[in-house]
Amino acid sequence: MSTKIRAALIQCKVGKDRQENLKNASKLIALAKEKGGELIALPECFNSPYGTNFFNEYAEEIPNGPSSKMLSDSAKKHKIHLIGGTIPEKDGNKIYNTCTVWNPDGNMIAKYRKIHLFDIDIPGGITFKESDILSAGNKMETFLVKDIKIGLGICYDMRFEELAKLYRLSGCKLLIYPGAFNMTTGPMHWELIQRSRANDNQLYVVSISPARGEKGYISWGHSQVTDPWGKVLAKAGHEEEIIYADIDANECDKVRQQIPIENQRRLDIYNTVSTCKSKI
Numbered sequence: 001m002s003t004k005i006r007a008a009l010i011q012c013k014v015g016k017d018r019q020e021n022l023k024n025a026s027k028l029i030a031l032a033k034e035k036g037g038e039l040i041a042l043p044e045c046f047n048s049p050y051g052t053n054f055f056n057e058y059a060e061e062i063p064n065g066p067s068s069k070m071l072s073d074s075a076k077k078h079k080i081h082l083i084g085g086t087i088p089e090k091d092g093n094k095i096y097n098t099c100t101v102w103n104p105d106g107n108m109i110a111k112y113r114k115i116h117l118f119d120i121d122i123p124g125g126i127t128f129k130e131s132d133i134l135s136a137g138n139k140m141e142t143f144l145v146k147d148i149k150i151g152l153g154i155c156y157d158m159r160f161e162e163l164a165k166l167y168r169l170s171g172c173k174l175l176i177y178p179g180a181f182n183m184t185t186g187p188m189h190w191e192l193i194q195r196s197r198a199n200d201n202q203l204y205v206v207s208i209s210p211a212r213g214e215k216g217y218i219s220w221g222h223s224q225v226t227d228p229w230g231k232v233l234a235k236a237g238h239e240e241e242i243i244y245a246d247i248d249a250n251e252c253d254k255v256r257q258q259i260p261i262e263n264q265r266r267l268d269i270y271n272t273v274s275t276c277k278s279k280i
């Protein structure tokens with residue numbers, strides 16, 4: 001089995017026409033495959049504009065809706081592993097922000113619901129409250145491609161180092177975060193957080209953003225691949241584009257041997273700290 005894979009990150013435009021979004025994503029998946037992509041990934045909310053006023057209207061059951069169908073068909077047609085970005089998922093009377101993963105037979109092999117909802121309030125910057133509409137997921141999700149164990153998170157989840165650490169401890173060598181940071185936090189935090197998670201855990205971090213639009217929630221863009229050294233291997237601008245990177249999970253083992261922080265952790269000290277809540 002191999003530890004090498006060519007990742008293709010599709011930073012697509014997303015508008016109000018669901019059919020158009022699906023058509024465009026499917027066209028770009030074909031292009032990414034043509035250029036050698038084996039693990040192809042879409043951004044957060046690729047079928048719908050990102051906003052609490054849109055989630056209800058664009059929500060679909062998984063795997064019965066049109067977005068799941070397009071993802072399954074594309075994965076099968078192009079014989080790829082496909083990370084289906086995220087879509088608003090309807091389940092009973094709840095809506096989740098959900099990422100699905102499809103194998104080359106068109107079968108869904110993983111489903112992850114965003115655990116940390118994006119609720120922030122920065123006066124003069126951005127106020128957003130996903131929890132007005134969305135419910136939070138309650139479980140981590142991993143899957144295997146070749147010999148690479150991969151963990152899933154969605155956007156705001158990348159801020160929570162504990163989640164990344166748990167994935168690393170479970171053997172992941174690649175974390176994938178479909179995400180849509182914004183114009184307030186993006187410039188300062190987007191790259192920094194991903195390099196931090198990669199460096200903390202000595203693994204690859206991949207993030208896939210929608211292209212920057214002009215109205216409503218404006219995404220930061222800059223989809224990115226970071227290696228286990230914390231080096232940015234590939235980074236998009238803010239327009240629609242596909243970026244590629246060659247990932248080799250053996251590189252994680254190399255870094256982990258050379259800088260063996262995993263064995264040097266002082267669990268005797270921080271086991272008590274990690275379960276503490278702030279007192280202020």
Ligand SMILES: NC(=O)CCC(=O)C(=O)O
Binds near residue numbers: 154159186189
């Ligand atoms: N879609 C999101 O979760 C956005 C997260 C974000 O912008 C941040 O600053 O965190």
